[in-house]
């Protein structure tokens with residue numbers, strides 16, 4: 001367990017092949033170069049954050065924003081273009097993956113198909129006896145000395161016997177204890193003798209997690225580990241990972257593009273877009289105080305609605321088709337905001353069916369999605385058909401396609417953003 005520090009990290013890839021420069025010499029030259037030239041595509045920029053010892057950080061963002069690249073840099077599977085990564089007190093920029101004491105779980109569980117589950121979990125422990133609590137150096141030295149001809153012969157002779165009759169060296173006994181411990185944590189004890197092909201997707205995923213846990217690393221990196229599972233298993237395994245992480249207290253960075261996972265799993269969320277971190281904060285802070293329009297739209301389901309408004313004095317938001325009077329709490333925030341045009345953000349949950357009024361929005365319903373516990377409607381403004389709003393209604397409210405309705409805005413729950421850079425105007 002350790003703190004992870006990511007400091008001023010940059011990553012760019014060379015365009016390589018397209019430029020006809022894919023000779024090994026040219027590739028080596030590019031890899032060794034730390035300066036982004038015009039032939040470089042910048043993938044990560046100015047990434048700075050600290051994950052505290054034992055913390056669970058979720059990295060979330062749309063496809064292609066750089067989440068996996070960042071994890072791969074942490075794991076040592078890619079070279080940094082710039083910046084520093086520290087685990088605990090160790091600067092790990094140039095350390096090979098094996099020396100970083102990190103375990104990574106991928107979306108594809110990549111189990112060894114010819115090994116049973118026991119040996120899949122044991123594999124990394126046997127290979128990598130430097131970590132994972134597999135005895136101290138002294139035990140390992142003793143173990144090596146003991147592996148005499150006699151011991152090798154015993155191991156070989158009993159190799160094909162049932163596990164309970166096999167000869168186990170001291171190291172193999174450590175491995176067995178560790179595999180058993182992990183299997184009981186993940187409730188997969190009954191699966192240890194099976195081959196991967198004899199398991200369900202969820203079970204395979206648990207084995208992949210088990211393999212990472214068994215090594216007892218300082219840091220877990222998980223890259224969308226649940227995306228191959230069906231909805232029910234996802235929810236179950238999600239809860240299991242959170243529980244395990246709390247139990248083991250291992251610093252964890254978890255990548256997803258699923259905002260429900262982001263909201264429910266992490267101590268903090270880092271929202272990424274286009275190679276940059278937009279905001280890092282605890283889940284509810286991200287939801288309630290998004291730093292900008294991107295975060296506001298990305299976190300929350302269905303996404304927030306946005307409408308162009310002008311700020312009228314003293315505290316009026318004027319749209320061509322409605323006018324809203326803001327609470328006085330906004331006075332201070334808007335005094336310092338010179339912009340006259342703003343973007344109004346309203347979550348679907350904060351629109352409701354009301355009556356005709358200067359402050360109401362007249363809409364026509366295009367789509368009704370009754371989910372049982374709530375009903376989503378998609379509608380356009382009658383006076384402005386290309387402006388679409390999503391509304392979340394209680395299930396008992398009966399609405400059908402083509403209905404014309406007046407929507408009331410919960411004025412205490414609105415958000416305001418600048419037009420130019422989408423920055424949120426915070427309520428002071």
Ligand SMILES: Nc1ncnc2c1ncn2[C@@H]1O[C@H](COP(=O)(O)OP(=O)(O)OP(=O)(O)O)[C@@H](O)[C@H]1O
Nearest residue numbers: 013041043061062063064065066067068069070257
């Ligand atoms: N080896 C590479 N060479 C060039 N570009 C790359 C390479 N690997 C990734 N990229 C680019 O870097 C960007 C970030 O990729 P990355 O895989 O980190 O995205 P991601 O956020 O994990 O997306 P997803 O949610 O789809 O997995 C993408 O635009 C991708 O095309």
Ligand SMILES: [Mg+2]
Nearest residue numbers: 067068069223
């Ligand atoms: Mg990815």
